Amino acid sequence: MKPHTSTQPELIHSHTQDTxxxxxxxxxxxxxxxxxxxxxxxxxLSSCTAxxxxxxxxxxxxxxxxSANLTTVSFGTVGVGKxxxxxxxxxxxxxxxxxxxxxxxxxxxxxxxxxxPAATIAPGQSKTIQIQFAPLSAGxxxxxxxxxxxxxxxxxxxxxxxxxxxxxxxxxPASFNFGSVQVGSTGSATITLTNSGNESVSITQASATxxxxxxxxxxxxxxxxxxxxxxxxxxxxPTTAGxxxxSISVASxxxxxxxxxxxxxxxxQAQITAIPGTAVFGNVSAGTSxxxxxxxTNNGTASLVISHTTVTxxxxxxxxxxxxxxxxxxxxxxxxxxxxxxxxxxxxxxxxxxxxAPNSPFxxxxxxTGLAGTxxxxxxxxxxxxxxxxxxxxxxxxxxxxxxxxSSVTISAVNVTGAVFTVTGVSSGETLAAGQSIPVTVxxxxxxxxxxSGTVSLLSNATNSPATLSLSGSGAQQSTHTVGxxxxxxxxxxxxxxxxxxxxxxxxYVSKLTAxxxxxxxxxxxxxxxxxxYYYVVTAVDSNxxxxxxxxxxxxxxx
Numbered sequence: 001m002k003p004h005t006s007t008q009p010e011l012i013h014s015h016t017q018d019t020x021x022x023x024x025x026x027x028x029x030x031x032x033x034x035x036x037x038x039x040x041x042x043x044x045l046s047s048c049t050a051x052x053x054x055x056x057x058x059x060x061x062x063x064x065x066x067s068a069n070l071t072t073v074s075f076g077t078v079g080v081g082k083x084x085x086x087x088x089x090x091x092x093x094x095x096x097x098x099x100x101x102x103x104x105x106x107x108x109x110x111x112x113x114x115x116x117p118a119a120t121i122a123p124g125q126s127k128t129i130q131i132q133f134a135p136l137s138a139g140x141x142x143x144x145x146x147x148x149x150x151x152x153x154x155x156x157x158x159x160x161x162x163x164x165x166x167x168x169x170x171x172x173p174a175s176f177n178f179g180s181v182q183v184g185s186t187g188s189a190t191i192t193l194t195n196s197g198n199e200s201v202s203i204t205q206a207s208a209t210x211x212x213x214x215x216x217x218x219x220x221x222x223x224x225x226x227x228x229x230x231x232x233x234x235x236x237x238p239t240t241a242g243x244x245x246x247s248i249s250v251a252s253x254x255x256x257x258x259x260x261x262x263x264x265x266x267x268x269q270a271q272i273t274a275i276p277g278t279a280v281f282g283n284v285s286a287g288t289s290x291x292x293x294x295x296x297t298n299n300g301t302a303s304l305v306i307s308h309t310t311v312t313x314x315x316x317x318x319x320x321x322x323x324x325x326x327x328x329x330x331x332x333x334x335x336x337x338x339x340x341x342x343x344x345x346x347x348x349x350x351x352x353x354x355x356x357a358p359n360s361p362f363x364x365x366x367x368x369t370g371l372a373g374t375x376x377x378x379x380x381x382x383x384x385x386x387x388x389x390x391x392x393x394x395x396x397x398x399x400x401x402x403x404x405x406x407s408s409v410t411i412s413a414v415n416v417t418g419a420v421f422t423v424t425g426v427s428s429g430e431t432l433a434a435g436q437s438i439p440v441t442v443x444x445x446x447x448x449x450x451x452x453s454g455t456v457s458l459l460s461n462a463t464n465s466p467a468t469l470s471l472s473g474s475g476a477q478q479s480t481h482t483v484g485x486x487x488x489x490x491x492x493x494x495x496x497x498x499x500x501x502x503x504x505x506x507x508x509y510v511s512k513l514t515a516x517x518x519x520x521x522x523x524x525x526x527x528x529x530x531x532x533x534y535y536y537v538v539t540a541v542d543s544n545x546x547x548x549x550x551x552x553x554x555x556x557x558x559x
Contacts, residue, residue: 063094063095063096063152064092064094064095064096064097064098064099064123064149064150064151064152065092065093065094065098065151065152065153066090066091066092066093066094066098066121066147066149066151066153066154066156067090067091067093067153067156068088068089068090068091068156068158069088069089069090069091070088070158071158071159072158072159072160072161073086073088073131073145073158073159073160073161074086074161074162075133075160075161075162075163076162076163077162077163077164077165077198077199078133078134078135078162078163078164078165079135079164079165079166079167079199080135080136080137080138080164080165080166080199081134082134082135083132083133083134084132084133084134084162085113085130085131085132085133086130086131086133087128087129087130087131088128088129088130088131088145088158089126089127089128089129090121090126090127090128090129090147090156091121091124091125091126091127092121092122092123092124092125092126092151093124094123094151094152095123096123097120097121097122097123098120098121098149098150098151099119099120099149099150100119100120100121100147100148100149101148101149101150101154102146102147102148103129103145103146103147103148104145104146104148105131105143105144105145105146105160106143106144106146106160107141107142107143107144107160108136108141108143109133109134109135109136109141109143109162109164110131110132110133110141110143110145110160110162111131111132111134112129112130112131112132112145113130113131113132129145131145131160133160133162135162135163135164135165136164137164137166138164138165138166138197138198139163139164140161140162140163140164141161141162141163141164142159142160142161142162143159143160143161144157144158144159144160145157145158145160146158163198165197165198165199165226166197166198166199166255167195167197167198167199167200167201167224167226167252167253167254167255168195168196168197168254168255168256169193169194169195169196169197169201169224169250169252169254169256169257169259170193170194170196170259171191171192171193171194171250171259171260171261172191172192172194173191173261174261174262175261175262175263175264176189176191176234176261176262176263176264177263177264177265178236178263178264178265179265179266180265180266180267180268180301180302181236181237181238181265181266181267181268182238182267182268182269182270182302182303182356183238183239183240183241183267183268183269183302183358184356185237186235186236186237187235187236187237187265188233188234188235188236189233189234189235190231190232190233190234191215191231191232191233191234191248191261192229192230192231193218193224193229193230193231193232193250193259194224194228194229195224195225195226195227195228195229195254196227197226197254198226199226200223200224200225200226201223201224201252201253201254202221202222202223202252202253203218203219203220203221203222203223203224203250203251203252204220204221204251204252204253204257205220205249205250205251205258206218206219206220206232206248206249206250206251207248207249207251208234208246208247208248208249208263209246209247209248209249210244210245210246210247210263211238211239211244211246212236212237212238212239212244212246212265212267213234213235213236213244213246213247213248213263214234214235214237215232215233215234215235215248216232216233216235217231217232217233218230218232218250234248234261234263236263236265238265238266238267238268239267240267240269241266241267241268241269241300241301242266242267243264243265243266244264244265244266244267245262245263245264246263246264247260247261247262247263248260248261248263268300268301268302268329269300269301269302269357269358270298270300270301270302270303270304270305270327270329270355270356270357271298271299271300271304271357271358271359272296272297272298272300272304272306272353272355272357272359272360272362273296273297273299274294274295274296274297274362274364275294275295275297276292276294277364277365278364278365278366278367279292279294279337279339279351279364279365279366279367280367280368281339281366281367281368281369282368282369283368283369283371284339284340284341284368284369284370284371285341285370285371285372285373285374285405285406285407285434286341286342286343286344286370286371286372286373286407287342287373287375287407287408288340288373288406288407288408288433288434289338289339289340290338290339290340290368291319291336291337291338291339292336292337293334293335293336294334294335294336294337294351294364295332295333295334296327296332296333296334296335296353297327297331297332298327298328298329298330298331298332299330300329300357301329302329302356303326303327303328303329304326304327304328304329304355304356304357305324305325305326305327305355305356306321306323306324306325306326306327306353306354306355307323307324307354307355307356308323308324308353308354309321309323309351309352309353309354310351310352310354310361311349311350311351311352312349312350312352313347313348313349313350313366314341314342314347314349315339315340315341315342315347315349315368315370316337316338316339316347316349316351316366316368317337317338317340318335318336318337318338318351319335319336319338320334320335320336321333321335337351337364337366339366339368341368341369341370341371342370343370343372344370344371344372345369345370346367346368346369346370347367347368347369347370348365348366348367349365349366349367350363350364350365350366351363351364351366371406373405373406373407374405374406374407374463375403375405375407375408375409375460375461375462375463376403376404376405376409376462376463376464377401377402377403377404377409377411377432377458377460377462377464377465377467378401378402378404378464378467379399379400379401379440379467379468379469380399380400380401380402381399381469382469382470383469383470383471383472384397384399384442384469384470384471384472385472385473386444386471386472386473386474387473387474388473388474388475388476388531389444389445389446389473389474389475389476390446390475390476390477390529390531391446391447391448391449391475391476391477392447393445393446394443394444394445395443395444395445395473396441396442396443396444397441397442397444398425398439398440398441398442399439399440399442399469400437400438400439400440401425401426401432401437401438401439401440401458401467402432402435402436402437403432403433403434403435403436403437403462404435405434405462405463406434407434408431408432408433408434409431409432409460409461409462410429410430410431410432410460410461411426411427411428411429411430411431411432411458411459411460412428412429412459412460412461413428413458413459414426414427414428414456414457414458414459415455415456415457415458415459415466416454416455416456416457417454417455417457418452418453418454418455418471419447420444420445420446420447420452420454420473420475421442421443421444421454421456421471422442422443422445423440423441423442423456424440424441424443425438425439425440425441426438426440426458440456440469442456442469442471444471444473446473446474446475446476447475448475449474449475449476449477450474450475451472451473451474452472452473452474452475453470453471453472453473454471454472455468455469455470455471456468456469456471476530476531480526480527480528481526481527481528481529481530481558482524482525482526482527482528483524483525483528483534483536483556483558484522484523484524485499485522485523485524485525485536485538485554486521486522487521487522487538487551488521489521490540490548492540492542493542493543494517494540494541494542495517495519495541495542495543495545496516496517496518496519496540496541497514497517497518497519497520497521497523497538497539497540497541498512498514498517498518498538498539498541498547499512499513499514499518499523499525499536499537499538500512500513500536500537500538500539500550501513501525501534501535501536502534502535502536503532503533503534503535504535505535505553505555506535506553507535507537509535509536509537509550513525517541523538525556528556528558529558530558530559531558531559532557532558533555533556533557533558534555534556534557534558535553535554535555535556536553536554536555536556537550537551537552537553537554538550538551539551
């Protein structure tokens with residue numbers, strides 16, 4: 001074998017020409033590799049003339065090219081469990097028809113929908129492909145769409161991105177205690193619902209359990225946008241006293257549905273009792289009145305509010321209770337039930353107290369019997385006799401005035417006849433209750449001698465008016481009498497003597513007859529009245545003015 005000479009490049013050119021006359025092969029990486037191998041082989045065999053006339057495959061270039069209208073398909077936020085679709089348009093921007101070999105989607109949440117490309121896309125033609133995103137969980141998701149073909153830029157790849165959205169509903173407060181709420185009233189609390197997720201929350205139902213509990217202001221179908229809040233009202237309206245519990249359940253499309261708020265509270269209630277529970281007045285005279293004190297007590301757990309009172313029954317009334325009045329729990333108040341019959345006969349009635357207590361109206365039974373009214377004024381004596389009274393002197397006598405009827409008597413006038421008689425102890429306008437008695441005093445003070453008579457007459461509303469008291473007496477003219485007193489001289493040395501007089505035996509001796517001690521052992525008392533008895537004693541006085549004890553008593557009766 002001869003060594004290969006440098007004139008062979010011309011043969012290579014000739015080889016290339018031969019190659020063109022052969023059937024064409026597909027252009028692309030494979031053809032390029034084959035040609036390169038041939039060149040290498042030729043270079044390696046440059047010293048071997050046997051491969052000088054070898055032919056290389058022809059080099060060809062496809063002009064088909066695909067392009068997409070988006071390099072990244074972004075689906076935004078899509079709720080978990082939901083599906084959204086985006087369109088991707090692929091266009092053959094080359095000059096040759098493109099044959100599609102394969103389409104592929106990566107990312108578990110991404111799929112292709114309708115619009116899978118045809119086997120070929122002619123030059124200048126486009127095809128729209130539907131790509132779907134159905135997130136399986138909350139958070140970011142990514143993938144890709146790949147189209148493999150005979151296009152010069154195959155494979156064509158488009159990025160797929162999206163976010164799985166999920167609502168997150170929170171309730172505040174998680175529980176609520178209404179405390180003590182009075183039966184018949186309503187306690188309220190504001191409850192806040194917050195969507196802390198990245199997907200809207202749809203409320204499907206809001207319901208309350210537990211007697212007296214309810215939810216207001218949150219309707220089915222309400223929507224709370226991501227990051228937003230809404231409020232509704234929880235209410236407690238107890239119907240009975242005592243502790244109560246319940247809840248409000250909020251159903252939605254949130255993963256933690258249903259949300260529940262625990263509710264509790266206690267119903268408080270007023271109670272009313274009366275002591276006595278009935279008022280029995282017995283017999284009461286017509287025209288008079290009788291009253292009984294009644295105590296009302298609130299034994300409940302809420303304030304008792306008495307809003308209205310009603311009294312029935314002829315002659316019955318009440319005092320000391322003005323409405324409306326509030327009685328705190330555990331406290332009491334009093335009032336008076338009054339019976340004032342206008343006529344004889346048995347009467348019944350009641351006092352009804354309207355309040356917020358469950359037994360409202362609370363009733364207190366009343367009963368009593370009216371007696372026919374009798375009004376009588378009676379003196380304990382029909383007359384007063386003063387006997388003989390010295391002119392210039394006076395004497396008092398008394399008689400008891402009593403209302404012996406069963407009704408009050410009011411005195412309208414006090415009349416006295418006989419100028420020497422005066423009355424004390426009773427006056428016009430004075431009222432005597434049934435059975436009441438007062439002393440009436442009459443004074444007789446004659447101004448002249450002789451017999452004197454008069455009357456006391458009391459005008460009133462008594463049936464026996466006027467009540468009278470007869471008066472009689474005589475005036476005695478005074479005669480001048482004297483009494484001579486003699487006593488034995490004291491054995492001791494004295495400066496003088498004092499003389500005393502009284503009108504009762506044994507004293508007191510109220511009249512001192514000597515202005516200063518007398519040195520004589522005799523004394524004359526003058527100006528004494530007839531018919532009187534006088535009593536005398538004497539004392540001795542020493543030089544220091546000190547008196548001795550009384551002497552023995554001397555008695556003088558004036559005829």
